[in-house]
Amino acid sequence: MKLLKYIFSAAVVLLAACNHDPDEIVVPDTDFAIASHGDVTVSEATAGEQFTLVWSAARFGAAMEVNYTVSAEARRGGEVELASTGERSCSWTVAELLRALDYDRNGDFRIAFKVTATAADGRTKEAKTEVGVSYSKVSYLWMPGSYAAQGAAPSRLLQFPDQPGKDEFHSYNGAYKGFIQAVHDSDTFTLATAAPGTEGATVYGAGAEAGTLAENGAAIELEKGLYFVEADLDALTLLLVPIHTVSLVGDAFEIGWSDTATGTEMTYNGQTGCYEVTLANVAVEKSYAVMFNHQWQVDVPGTDQKRNIQMCGDKNALQLGNFNPNLTTGRGGEVKFSLDLYDWNYSIVESDPSVKEVHVTGDFGDVAWTHALAPVLEGNPDNDTHWGYVSMFGLTYGFKFTYETPEGVQWVGGTVAGSDGLYGATLGGDDNLVLPEGLYRVDVNMADRTASFLPLASVGLVGAFNGWDVKACAPLERTAEGTYEADLTLDGEFKVIFDGAVTEWKYNLGGDAARLVHDGGNLKAEAGEYHVVLDLTHTPSLTLTRK
Numbered sequence: 001m002k003l004l005k006y007i008f009s010a011a012v013v014l015l016a017a018c019n020h021d022p023d024e025i026v027v028p029d030t031d032f033a034i035a036s037h038g039d040v041t042v043s044e045a046t047a048g049e050q051f052t053l054v055w056s057a058a059r060f061g062a063a064m065e066v067n068y069t070v071s072a073e074a075r076r077g078g079e080v081e082l083a084s085t086g087e088r089s090c091s092w093t094v095a096e097l098l099r100a101l102d103y104d105r106n107g108d109f110r111i112a113f114k115v116t117a118t119a120a121d122g123r124t125k126e127a128k129t130e131v132g133v134s135y136s137k138v139s140y141l142w143m144p145g146s147y148a149a150q151g152a153a154p155s156r157l158l159q160f161p162d163q164p165g166k167d168e169f170h171s172y173n174g175a176y177k178g179f180i181q182a183v184h185d186s187d188t189f190t191l192a193t194a195a196p197g198t199e200g201a202t203v204y205g206a207g208a209e210a211g212t213l214a215e216n217g218a219a220i221e222l223e224k225g226l227y228f229v230e231a232d233l234d235a236l237t238l239l240l241v242p243i244h245t246v247s248l249v250g251d252a253f254e255i256g257w258s259d260t261a262t263g264t265e266m267t268y269n270g271q272t273g274c275y276e277v278t279l280a281n282v283a284v285e286k287s288y289a290v291m292f293n294h295q296w297q298v299d300v301p302g303t304d305q306k307r308n309i310q311m312c313g314d315k316n317a318l319q320l321g322n323f324n325p326n327l328t329t330g331r332g333g334e335v336k337f338s339l340d341l342y343d344w345n346y347s348i349v350e351s352d353p354s355v356k357e358v359h360v361t362g363d364f365g366d367v368a369w370t371h372a373l374a375p376v377l378e379g380n381p382d383n384d385t386h387w388g389y390v391s392m393f394g395l396t397y398g399f400k401f402t403y404e405t406p407e408g409v410q411w412v413g414g415t416v417a418g419s420d421g422l423y424g425a426t427l428g429g430d431d432n433l434v435l436p437e438g439l440y441r442v443d444v445n446m447a448d449r450t451a452s453f454l455p456l457a458s459v460g461l462v463g464a465f466n467g468w469d470v471k472a473c474a475p476l477e478r479t480a481e482g483t484y485e486a487d488l489t490l491d492g493e494f495k496v497i498f499d500g501a502v503t504e505w506k507y508n509l510g511g512d513a514a515r516l517v518h519d520g521g522n523l524k525a526e527a528g529e530y531h532v533v534l535d536l537t538h539t540p541s542l543t544l545t546r547k
Contacts, residue, residue, distance in 0.1 A: 031058075031125065031127075032055060032056045032057060032058035032059075032115075032117060032125060032127050033055065033056055033127050034053060034054070034055045034113065034115055034127045034128070034129040035053075035054040035055060035056075036129070037053065037129065037131045038131075039131065039132035039133065039134065040094060040131060040132070040133050040134070041133075041134045041136070042094055042098065042133060042134065042135045042136065042137050043136050043137055044137055044138060046094060047093070047094050047095040047137055048093050048094070048095060049093065049094050050091050050092070050093060050094075051091065051092050051093070051094050051097050052089055052090070052091040053070060053089065053090050053091075053113060053115070054088065054089040055068070055088055055089070055115050055127055056088070057088060058117030058119075058125045058127075060119040060121070060123055060125075064119055064120040064121065065086065065119075065120045066086070066117050066118065066119055066120070067084060067085070067086055067117070067118045068084070068085055068086070068087070068088065068115055068116070068117050068118075069081060069083070069084045069115070069116045069118065070082045070083040070084075070085075070090050070113065070114075070115050071113070071114050071115075071116070072101055072111055072112060072113045072114070073101075073111065073112040074101045074102050075101060075102045075103045075104075075109070076102055076234070079114070080100060080101055082097070082100060098133070098135070103133065103135060104139065107135055107174065108132070108133070108134050108135070109132075109133055109135070110130045110131065110132050110133070111130065111131050111133060112128065112129075112130050113128065113129050113130070113131065114126055114127070114128050115127045115128075138158070138159075139158075139159040139176075140156040140157060140158060140159065140176070140344070141156060141157040141159070141176045141191050141192065141193065141231055141233075142154050142155075142156050142191070142192045142193075142194065142195055142196065142201075143155045143156065143157065143180055143189045143190070143191060143192075143229070144189065144190060144192060144196045145180075145187060145188050145189025145190065145219070145220075146184065146187045146188050146189070147180065147181060147182050147183050147184065147187040147189065147222070149495075149510060149519065149520065149521045149522050150462075150463070150468055150493065150495055150505075150522050151468075151470075151495070151504075151505030151508065152505075152519065153195070153343070154189075154196065155178065155179070155180050155181075155342055155343050156178060156343055156344055157176035157177055157178040157191070157229055157230075157231055157344075158176065158177060158178055158344045159174065159175070159176045160174065160175060160176070160177055174232070174234065175230050175231060175232045176191075176229075176230070176231045176232075176233070177228070177229065177230050177231075177309075177320060178228075178229055178343075178344060179226060179227065179228055179229065179243070179341040179342075179346075180222070180226075180227050180229050181225075181226050181227075181268070181273075181341065181342065182222040182223060182224050182225055182226075182227070183224065183270065183521060184224060185223070185224050186221065186222070186223065186224075187221075187222045187223075187224070188219035188220060188221050188222065189219065189220055189222065190203050190204060190205045190217075190219055190220065191203070191204040191205075191213065191220075191231055191238075192204070202215060203215070203216055204216075204217060204231070204233070204236075205217025205218045205219055205220060206218045206219070206220050206221075206238075207236060207238075211237055211238055211239065212236055212237055212238065213231065213233070213236040213237065213238050214236065220238070220240075222240070225242055225243070225244075226242075226243040226246070226268070226341070227240050227241060227242055227243060228240070228241040228243055228292070228298065228307065228309055229241075230307070239300060239307075241298055241299075241300055241301065241307065241309075242301070243292050243293060243298075244293055245265050245292065245293055245294055246265065246266045246275045246290065246291075246292060246339065247262075247264045247265045247266060247290075247291050247292075247294065248264040248266070248277065248279070248288055248289075248290060248291070248337060249261075249264065249288060249289055249291050250286065250287050250288025250289055250326065250327070251283065251286040251287050251288065252282055252283045252284075252286035252287065252288040252328075252329040253279060253281075253282065253283075253288065254281060259291060259294050259295060259296055260294060264277060264279060265277065266337065266339060270511065270512075270521060271511045271512060271515070271517050271520060272338065272517075273340065273342050274338040274339055274340050274341075275338070275339040275341065276336065276337065276338050276339070277336070277337050278334065278335070278336045278337075278353045279334070279335055279337070280333070280334050281333070281334075282329055282331065282332055282333060282334070282335040283329065283332060284329055284330070284331060284332030284333075285328060285329060285330075285332075286328065286329050287326035287327065287328055288326060288327050288328075288329060289310050289311060289312045289322065289326055289327060290310060290311035290312075290318070290327075290339060290348065291310050292309055292310065296308070296310060296322065308320070308321045308322060309321070310322050311346065311348075312324040312325060312326050312327055313325060313327070315327060315347060315348050315349070315350075316345060316347050317345040317346075317347070318345070318346040318347060318348060327348065329350065330350055331350045331351075334353055335350050335351070335353070336350070336351045336353040336381070337349070337350055338351065349380075351380075351381040353381075357376045357377070357379065357403060357404075358376070358377045358379060358386040358401055358402070358403050358444060358446065359371055359374035359375065359376055359377070359401070359402045359403065360374055360375050360377065360388075360390050360392075360399055360401060360402075360442060361374035361399060361400055361401070361402040361411075362374070362392065362395065362397070362398055362399025362400065362432070362433075363394070363395060363396050363397050363398070363399070364391075364392040364393055364394050364395045364399065364437070364482075364537065365391070365392075365393065365394060365482040365537035365538075366482075366537070367537065367538070371402045371404070371409045373538060374402065374538070375388060375390050375536070375537065375538050375539050375540070376388070376539040377442060377444065378517055378518060383445075384445065384446040385443070385444065385445050385446075386442075386443075386444045386445075386446065387441070387442065387443045387444070387518060388441075388442055388518070388540065389439070389440070389441055389442070389456070389498065389507070389509065389518075389536055389540060390439075390440055390442050390536060390537075391438075391439045391440075391478070391482055391484070391536035391537050392435065392437055392438065392439075392440065392537075393437045393438070393478070393482055393537075394437060394482070395434070395435065395436075395437045397432055397434075398432030398433050398434040398435070399432060399433055399435075400412055400413045400432060400433060401427065401433075401444060401446075401451070403446075411430075412427050412428070412446075412449075413427070413428070413429050413430055413431045413432055413433060414426050414427035414428055414429060414431065414433050414449070414451070415429075415431060415433075416433050416434055416435060416453070418453075420436075420455060421455070422452060422453070422454055422455075423435060423452065423453040423454075423455075424450070424451070424452050424453075425450065425451040425452070425453070426449065426450060427444075427446075427449040427450065427451060428449055433451075435453055436455075438455050438456075439455070439456045439457075439459065439478075439498075439536065440453045440454060440455060440456060441453070441454040441456055441498070441507055456498045456499055456507065457499055457502075458475060458498065458499055458500075458501075459475075459476050459484050459496065459497070459498050459534065459536075460473035460474050460475040460476050460486075460496075460497060460500065461473060461474045461476065461486075461488060461490075461494050461495070461496060461497070461532065462474070462494060462495060462497045462500060463490065463492060463493055463494025463495060463522070463523075464491060464492035464493050464494065465488070465489060465490050465491045465492065465494065470497055470500035470501070470504045470505060471500060471501045471504075472501075473497050473500045473501075474486060474488050476532065476534055482535075482536075482537040483533050483534060483535050483536075483537070484533075484534040484535075484536065485531065485532060485533050485534070486531075486532050487529065487530070487531050487532070487547065488529070488530055488532050489528070489529050489530075490525040490527070490528065490529075490530055490532075490544070491525070491526075491527040491528075492524065492525070492527070493522035493523065493524050494522065494523050494524075494525065495508050495509065495510045495520075495522055495523060496508060496509035496510070496516060496523075496534060496542065497509075509540055509542075510522055510523055511523075513541065513542040513543070513544070514541050515539060515540070515541065516540035516541060516542060517540075523542065525544055528546055528547075529546070529547040530544045530545060530546055530547060531544075531545040531547060532544055533545070
């Protein structure tokens with residue numbers, strides 16, 4: 001009983017000792033720290049991953065509420081507040097974090113973070129850390145403008161790493177680089193941080209001074225020709241270097257690596273959108289590169305600057321600069337080279353120029369099984385694929401694919417299978433190909449001996465005269481002669497479009513009216529009334545007769 005009394009007395013004393021206001025309780029006054037964070041690699045695949053910053057509790061010698069403010073240093077300088085919380089951690093996606101701090105370019109850098117703890121009585125403490133970031137996300141600037149055919153995606157500039165180069169000609173500094181081809185006597189373009197129609201994109205145009213950019217500035221003007229473009233969104237500068245010659249140099253050619261020799265210059269083909277040249281005596285498995293203006297480092301007009309923009313590397317993903325591996329020829333003898341500089345990735349194709357055109361030859365229209373009268377398909381000789389639009393009405397016995405060789409015209413038949421929505425064919429043998437009469441998009445792969453035929457319900461014109469409204473194109477009606485005709489009022493640029501109300505711009509013709517091609521450039525007509533005749537029974541052509 002005496003022991004219990006002593007225990008009770010001790011408990012009363014202890015209870016009295018603890019009977020204080022919570023604000024009066026003394027808490028150890030210790031520093032706090034941010035937990036170490038590993039370096040971050042940013043790519044297309046990791047941009048959506050979570051980035052979490054964690055820190056220990058900050059104590060101020062008394063129990064009280066503490067608020068934590070997270071900030072970091074932005075790429076262009078200055079501190080950006082990222083969050084304010086009573087918790088001891090914060091999370092963002094990598095993309096959100098880098099966007100908030102304006103880290104929008106490739107390169108390696110370190111971000112300085114700071115967490116400021118603020119007690120209820122106003123006292124503060126700070127904790128700091130740095131996190132390394134390796135940014136390798138592909139980033140583009142779009143160049144919408146009048147040079148691009150209606151409905152076609154604009155060319156883009158690719159952002160290069162924010163890191164010093166090997167010499168003065170290779171320093172990238174996070175600039176966007178690429179090419180633009182002005183196809184009219186006078187073209188215009190702007191720069192945009194996202195594809196046309198994307199909400200929230202920033203658009204840049206010409207600044208007040210030559211060679212500068214400004215947000216929402218006037219459209220940048222270009223004379224006809226090819227240009228190397230370099231845009232720096234930090235400095236708001238724009239470099240345009242006219243390209244007068246595009247040529248090939250290297251061990252693969254008789255001129256070797258000479259930067260002054262001629263004979264390998266490429267010519268721009270407006271129908272294909274590529275620079276092309278056919279060369280004889282090409283050596284197989286030998287190195288070569290693409291050179292501009294016959295210079296290893298191209299002069300920047302009006303300055304003492306130069307740019308190393310020769311192209312090497314992978315044929316399907318060409319790179320700027322001679323520090324990339326040279327290209328290697330895959331063919332020998334007579335070779336046709338086709339260089340596509342419209343959009344990244346730039347590419348060069350080597351093909352056999354002796355590959356002949358593929359015709360669709362049958363008993364439709366007035367073709368009457370005559371190879372020379374039959375419609376010619378467009379083609380890519382590099383992979384032996386061919387495509388086009390053919391009107392086949394009056395079919396009785398069908399058709400075959402034909403092409404010429406030194407031995408004469410070759411005839412390729414096959415077997416058709418499918419339904420009204422899409423027909424396919426396996427090529428080979430003597431049987432004629434047979435389809436219901438109609439208008440078709442034809443695709444042929446002569447390499448693997450297959451073909452497909454897509455029925456098309458309508459054809460018409462769309463252009464400036466109707467506000468480029470593909471869903472309300474001016475229809476062309478088929479005549480007894482097999483042509484598609486209408487009387488229309490035209491004014492400015494236009495194109496031929498198939499099933500526009502359903503497929504929009506997927507199937508269209510443009511380019512030269514005498515030899516229309518799929519997805520070709522815009523056609524033009526002076527303001528006036530015209531009788532329009534579209535011939536798809538033969539090689540596609542368009543005739544405008546002013547009324």
